[in-house]
Amino acid sequence: MKKLSALAVCLAAAFSFMGCGGSSSGENGEVIVYNWGEYLDPEAIELFEEETGIKVIYDEFETNEIMYPKVEAGASEYDVICPSDYMIQKMLENDLLAELNFENLPNAKANIGEQYWEQSKEFDPENKYSVPYCWGTVGILYNKTMVDDTVDSWSILWNEKYTDNILMQDSVRDAFMVGLKLNGYSMNSTDTTELEEAKNSLVQQKPFVQAYVVDQVRDKMIGNEAAIGVIYSGEAIYTQRENPDLEYVIPKEGTNVWIDSWVISKNAPNKENGEKFIDFMCRPEIALMNFDFITYSTPNNAARELIEDEDIRNSPIAFPDLSQYDNLETFQYLGEDADRIYNDLWKEVKSE
Amino acid sequence: MIKAVSKKIYIILIFIFLYAPIATLMVLSFNASRTRAKWGGMTFHWYISLFDNREILQALWNTLFIAFVSSFIAVIIGTVACIAINHMGKHKRAIVMGITNIPMLNADIVTGISLMLLFISLGIKFGMGTILLAHITFNIPYVILCVMPRMRQLNPSTYEAALDLGASPIYAFFKVVFPDILPGVLSGFLMAFTMSLDDFIITHFTKGAGVDTLSTKIYTEVKKGIKPEMYALSTIIFITVLFLLFLINKAPKEREK
Amino acid sequence: MKNNRLTGKLLSTPYIVWAAIFIIVPLGMVFYYGLTDKTGAFTLENIAAILSAEHSKALWISLGLSLISTVICFFLAYPLAMILANMNVSQHSFIVLIFILPMWMNFLLRTLAWQTLLEKTGVINILLSFLHLPALNIINTPYAIVLGMVYNFLPFMVLPIYNSLVKIDPNVVNAAKDLGANGVQTFFKITLPLTIPGIISGITMVFIPALTTFVISKLLGGSKILLIGNVIEEEFTQAGNWHLGSGLSIVLMIFIIVNMAVSAIFDKDGEGSFL
Numbered sequence: 107m108k109k110l111s112a113l114a115v116c117l118a119a120a121f122s123f124m125g126c127g128g129s130s131s132g133e134n135g136e137v138i139v140y141n142w143g144e145y146l147d148p149e150a151i152e153l154f155e156e157e158t159g160i161k162v163i164y165d166e167f168e169t170n171e172i173m174y175p176k177v178e179a180g181a182s183e184y185d186v187i188c189p190s191d192y193m194i195q196k197m198l199e200n201d202l203l204a205e206l207n208f209e210n211l212p213n214a215k216a217n218i219g220e221q222y223w224e225q226s227k228e229f230d231p232e233n234k235y236s237v238p239y240c241w242g243t244v245g246i247l248y249n250k251t252m253v254d255d256t257v258d259s260w261s262i263l264w265n266e267k268y269t270d271n272i273l274m275q276d277s278v279r280d281a282f283m284v285g286l287k288l289n290g291y292s293m294n295s296t297d298t299t300e301l302e303e304a305k306n307s308l309v310q311q312k313p314f315v316q317a318y319v320v321d322q323v324r325d326k327m328i329g330n331e332a333a334i335g336v337i338y339s340g341e342a343i344y345t346q347r348e349n350p351d352l353e354y355v356i357p358k359e360g361t362n363v364w365i366d367s368w369v370i371s372k373n374a375p376n377k378e379n380g381e382k383f384i385d386f387m388c389r390p391e392i393a394l395m396n397f398d399f400i401t402y403s404t405p406n407n408a409a410r411e412l413i414e415d416e417d418i419r420n421s422p423i424a425f426p427d428l429s430q431y432d433n434l435e436t437f438q439y440l441g442e443d444a445d446r447i448y449n450d451l452w453k454e455v456k457s458e
Numbered sequence: 459m460i461k462a463v464s465k466k467i468y469i470i471l472i473f474i475f476l477y478a479p480i481a482t483l484m485v486l487s488f489n490a491s492r493t494r495a496k497w498g499g500m501t502f503h504w505y506i507s508l509f510d511n512r513e514i515l516q517a518l519w520n521t522l523f524i525a526f527v528s529s530f531i532a533v534i535i536g537t538v539a540c541i542a543i544n545h546m547g548k549h550k551r552a553i554v555m556g557i558t559n560i561p562m563l564n565a566d567i568v569t570g571i572s573l574m575l576l577f578i579s580l581g582i583k584f585g586m587g588t589i590l591l592a593h594i595t596f597n598i599p600y601v602i603l604c605v606m607p608r609m610r611q612l613n614p615s616t617y618e619a620a621l622d623l624g625a626s627p628i629y630a631f632f633k634v635v636f637p638d639i640l641p642g643v644l645s646g647f648l649m650a651f652t653m654s655l656d657d658f659i660i661t662h663f664t665k666g667a668g669v670d671t672l673s674t675k676i677y678t679e680v681k682k683g684i685k686p687e688m689y690a691l692s693t694i695i696f697i698t699v700l701f702l703l704f705l706i707n708k709a710p711k712e713r714e715k
Numbered sequence: 716m717k718n719n720r721l722t723g724k725l726l727s728t729p730y731i732v733w734a735a736i737f738i739i740v741p742l743g744m745v746f747y748y749g750l751t752d753k754t755g756a757f758t759l760e761n762i763a764a765i766l767s768a769e770h771s772k773a774l775w776i777s778l779g780l781s782l783i784s785t786v787i788c789f790f791l792a793y794p795l796a797m798i799l800a801n802m803n804v805s806q807h808s809f810i811v812l813i814f815i816l817p818m819w820m821n822f823l824l825r826t827l828a829w830q831t832l833l834e835k836t837g838v839i840n841i842l843l844s845f846l847h848l849p850a851l852n853i854i855n856t857p858y859a860i861v862l863g864m865v866y867n868f869l870p871f872m873v874l875p876i877y878n879s880l881v882k883i884d885p886n887v888v889n890a891a892k893d894l895g896a897n898g899v900q901t902f903f904k905i906t907l908p909l910t911i912p913g914i915i916s917g918i919t920m921v922f923i924p925a926l927t928t929f930v931i932s933k934l935l936g937g938s939k940i941l942l943i944g945n946v947i948e949e950e951f952t953q954a955g956n957w958h959l960g961s962g963l964s965i966v967l968m969i970f971i972i973v974n975m976a977v978s979a980i981f982d983k984d985g986e987g988s989f990l
Contacts, residue, residue: 138667143678144685148513163668166678171952172662179574182584182667276938278953317855317937322830324683329495331834348493442753442955449954450769456941457769465798472795475866476817479828482838483820486831494831535730542727554727557734559975560742565927565944567951568964572741595737598730603916607878645811652818676821684827692820699819707809 132161137379140165140173140184142366145240146387147399154386160379169277177202183373185380190366192279192437194236195229197369199439203235204370210381211237213388221428222405226365228436236367237384238405242339243426243434244280244362246355247323252333260288260357262334264307269314273326273335276318278452279437280362281308284336287359293435296444305451309458318456327352338364340402342423354423360433365405480696487689494684504690511687514675518691521655521671524586528593529601529650535594536601537643540609541635543602555602562599569596570663577664584666592664593657597650604646608639749961761962770946770963777943778970780857781925784864785872788921789914791865792872797906799873800880807881814870826863826934833859833935855937863931864921871920879913880906915978923971943967 132155143166151162165184167173170193177184178200189197197203208215214237222238230236248257252271255262263272263284275281283293285304295301316332323335328348337345342354368384370377386392393409403424404410413419428434440448487505491498508514543554561569573592582588612635620630636643658673665674672691679685752758764770799810817825832838833854840850853859883906891901929944938945943963950960 140667144683165667166670166674168678169952171955174955175571176574176663179578184667276933312939315937315939318939319937321683325493325495326834328493329834329836331495331836348491348496445954446956449949449956453769453941453946453949456938456945457772468794469798472791472869476814476869478832479825479866480817480820482828482831483824486828494827535733538726539730542724542730546727554731554734556975557738559971560738562923564742564971565947565964565967567948568745568961569741571951571957572744573737575744576737576741591737595733598733648812648815652815655819656822658823673821673823676823684824688821688824692824696816696820699816703809703812703816 132159134159135376135379136161136163137376137383138163138165138183138185139383140167140177140187142166142188143168145188145366145400145402147395150387150392150395153392154383158379158382158386160376160382162383177371180373183375184371185374185376186383187369187371188239188366189369190437191226191229191364192439194367194369195439198230198235202372204372204374204377205234206237206370206384207381210378211385211388213385217388217390217393217406217408219405219407222365225363225436226367228438230367236369237388238365238367239387240340240400240402241363241365241405242403243356244275244283244336244338244364245342246334246357247327247337247342247345247352248334248355249327249330249332249349250351250353252330257334257353257355258358260284260359263336264288264311264314266314268333270316271333272311272315273323273332274311274315274318275323275336276320278448280336281318281452281455282448283362283437284308287357287361287433290359293362294438294440296440296447298447301447301451305455308455312455312458338402339423339426340400343401343418343421346423356426356431358432360431360435363428363434363436365436366402483689484693484696487686487693489686489689492683492686504686505694508687508690508694513670514672514685514687514691517670517672517675520586520669521673524589524593524661524671525651525654528590528654529597529647531590532594532597532601532650533643533647536598536646537605537639539598540602540605540639541631543606544609555606558599558602560599561596562603566657566659567663570660573660574663584664586666586669588664588666589661589669589671592660593654596657596660597654600649600653601643601646604649605639605642608642612638745961745964747961748957749963749965752958761959762965764959764962765966769941770943773941773943773946774966776857776940777926780860780942781864781922784861784868784925785918785922787861787865788869788872789917792869792876792917793914796873796876796880799877810877811874814873818870822867823930823934826867826930829859829863829866830854830934833862854935855939857936857940859935860932860940860942863935864925864928867928867931868921868924871924872917875913875916875920876910877913879910883909919974919978922974926970927967 137160139162141164145166151164154160155162165182167176170190173187173189174193174196176182177187177197194203218238222241223233225241226233226236226238246257246260246262248262253262253268255265255267262268263274274284279293282301282304285308286293286295286300288307289300289303291297291300291304295304317326319326323337324341324345326332327335327337327345330349330351337354339354342352346352346354368387370380370384374380387396388406390406390408390412393404393406394412397404397406397409397413401424410419410425418424486494488500488502489497490501490503539558543551546554570592573588573595577584577588577591582591617630617634620634621627625633656673658677661671661674662677665671672688676684676688679688749761750757750759752760765774802810830837833851834840835850835852835854837854843850853862887909888901888905891905896904927944927947929942929948932938932940932942932945947960947963947967950956950963954960
């Protein structure tokens, strides 16, 4: 046991070398940002701090749902948050967001494409509360060497030939989006018979599914672990770079076009600094930097013009011409009761 | 002879089982490709970029600081509690031990959210302090579980004899009782330290903005893929601890010679 | 004696206050959420929800898998602990640390590493095909979940058994042998009964975390098998229904209490013998 105590002493010695990270605010105050993990180039934050003298306190979350209770409960006061479309609607309905002063956001007004403002109206009807940051589609990623059928429909995910080679999304709304679209319904449906039908499709699909995953689609597809996977378009560019056999397709039945936007919380202690931060992120060169870092499509048209690689600037994956597709939709918040129905049906699928 | 060999083989198999994933992590830390799914050749790049990564290093300090401070405080509270519980009657002791077990056995997410609600209702500002309070709370049971058996094995008359001989209770405790329970206290510290290092969910719900531990960093990284720097850091931590262990284990043997 | 009581009271106060604030109050909140609905009215619905087809199935599968894992852990750990206990005593702390050491690598990273090992195109299968052996296809099946549970919780079984074995007075074992008992008899009549407290705390330390885990089934089970831990976790993180999540947690607590009661029968002094 002497050894144990010796170890404890060593550890104690190690600690005496470190101080507790004290947070001193910058000369012009601070701004508290709550963003998805790895969703921003850290260098962009440093540039912002240097230029404005505002200290950025940066915090990360992994899902909209894990972010929401922390903001709602007021556990921490955040200034700038980056939720997805339907979550912004939910936060609006629960009065958690502050109206933005667009006079402080000249770059946002000038650089974000008109179509994205239009699309944002689905969850922020008057474009008063949110500034688009990233967007994309959800589609099918498949391995050309393992799939010999034409992939243009969600129905490929129901093909028995690919048993144990299919990766499905492991989240309620994404999974039901596929089920509902397959049957030709809206992915914001609250009709119980439609939902029941989608559920039956998903149950039927389960024997063919290798795994329900969220983020590991990427690694598993790169490693040739599966032939077909449902994936976010932002990941597709990265996976193709790592494994050229992979191909991304937006199915003909339509899909989810999502937007993650900057918002400012109602109880933001530093609202003006928050707006400065958002506007900084909308500068073309900063938006480009972030695009290069995270590979998710940017709604910043000025930034897109700056992309040097023509293949990426005109990539149908990163910047698809949405007018070519039918039945594209954006998630809406459906209310607690509908959420409950979705969750109950999803549990039935999962426990099959 | 056969028996001795089969014993050795058995131990080796168990060790392969326990350490195979760790070997995998170490190999991945030298992988030039950013994804765990593809081998992109050998590189030391991640070890270099690790030390440029301010966030990961800050998270490492936070993790070690929280683990150390929370287990230290938990050891003090837990050991004192053990003395007290030892004095209690059988029923009271059973109740207190039952309560002690709750945070250890409850699902982490339930503990995490209920602590978050508690801190909000108490109006405590979220930050390092709330993480510490939470970690101390779930560390205490491990300390008590390690110290209690030692305490029960003590012969109470030695302590009383010391008192009879005129020692003050505190002096008697440190001279008579403490040396005997020290092994329990140390393994309690070690256990608490380990649990604190590994915790994610409770930390997530009790942390304030901008305070990250390695665990919370790793979980948010899952969305864009674990950074190979994390593998590199884990490898360094592992090698360091292993090295310390061997060093400590070797020292007394040489003295015996 | 009176003095003794007073010190007892004085010493117990800090911990009791701490436990009241940070254990009892949060627990009370779980009960409050579990026994109310959205409007705050009293209901037993969240508790009764365990009876629904999906929830009870999830509970049974969880109980089954964690029971299997506990049994496997026991049969792996006992011989190991016996071998270790017969080794040089001065290495005691070293042995303990060797088993705790893997836990210093992050839990998520360790479990992800198993994925890299077990996948169809993973390390183990590459090795097997190199040796012309049939592939191992257990990833995304219950087998992989059990493997993950055994891997993560085995140290919790080894340590308490090891500790209770070390405490056995060798004279007792020798006396039995002198009286003519053979190895098997000595083991079942002397060694095994004396290690029961260690076994019981080992079982508790493996069974309970295995029962409530959700990460292992997500990463190694491909989320195709719904465990009760996953249900509770999803109610909190995805569905946002804290009332149902708390209600199901209360149900799980019943199993935890049963487990504790069983340990109390074997461990009459209420001391626990974890380490």
